Amino acid sequence: GQQLNQSPQSMFIQEGEDVSMNCTSSSIFNTWLWYKQEPGEGPVLLIALYKAGELTSNGRLTAQFGITRKDSFLNISASIPSDVGIYFCAGYDTNKLIFGTGTLLAVQP
Amino acid sequence: GAVVSQHPSRVICKSGTSVKIECRSLDFQATTMFWYRQFPKQSLMLMATSNEGSKATYEQGVEKDKFLINHASLTLSTLTVTSAHPEDSSFYICSARRTGMPQHFGDGTRLSIL
Numbered sequence: 001g002q003q004l005n006q007s008p009q010s011m012f013i014q015e016g017e018d019v020s021m022n023c024t025s026s027s028i029f030n031t032w033l034w035y036k037q038e039p040g041e042g043p044v045l046l047i048a049l050y051k052a053g054e055l056t057s058n059g060r061l062t063a064q065f066g067i068t069r070k071d072s073f074l075n076i077s078a079s080i081p082s083d084v085g086i087y088f089c090a091g092y093d094t095n096k097l098i099f100g101t102g103t104l105l106a107v108q109p
Numbered sequence: 110g111a112v113v114s115q116h117p118s119r120v121i122c123k124s125g126t127s128v129k130i131e132c133r134s135l136d137f138q139a140t141t142m143f144w145y146r147q148f149p150k151q152s153l154m155l156m157a158t159s160n161e162g163s164k165a166t167y168e169q170g171v172e173k174d175k176f177l178i179n180h181a182s183l184t185l186s187t188l189t190v191t192s193a194h195p196e197d198s199s200f201y202i203c204s205a206r207r208t209g210m211p212q213h214f215g216d217g218t219r220l221s222i223l
Contacts, residue, residue: 040200042202042214045211045212045213048211088152095158097155097212
């Protein structure tokens with residue numbers, strides 16, 4: 001089946017720094033989603049991307065759908081402590097949502 | 110606010126017990142509901158997909174007799190872990206989707222089998 005690989009696996013940054021994380025796929029996706037999961041909770045949708053090349057922002061978050069439709073990135077600007085969590089990319093394989101391997105973000109005040 | 114409600118949030122029970130987890134879409138009718146399992150420090154793994162009124166479709170390696178899924182209405186799906194054993198301990202997460210919309214997830218159920 002399709003696999004989504006995220007990099008980096010984890011990031012430890014200082015408050016105020018910008019963050020960039022990447023997601024790549026072995027095959028084409030028509031939709032890319034970015035979720036954040038905090039400990040003991042379910043994933044929360046951050047940004048949805050539907051067209052190749054699309055660049056979408058949600059507050060301090062910006063995500064882009066790669067032109068090849070095999071990758072996407074998520075940027076977080078001016079990080080704050082509450083940005084801590086695991087960030088997952090996800091894409092639809094027919095009707096099934098497949099999750100990436102995740103990027104753990106830790107922000108030190 | 111939450112659009113998908115999952116209950117209970119935590120279950121601790123003895124080995125051999127059957128456990129039922131409910132998943133409700135609160136303000137929309139879900140054409141499809143999904144059940145995921147997540148082990149510590151790992152990603153979410155899809156267990157099964159269910160459409161209202163029809164049998165669930167299970168992913169490879171997931172025992173359908175072990176994990177019973179009922180999707181009786183457009184707003185409710187249940188997952189029953191039958192005769193649970195310690196290796197079934199995990200974080201179970203449901204999600205719901207309406208056609209053309211992204212999936213929304215419940216807050217998960219932490220299942221611990223002693």
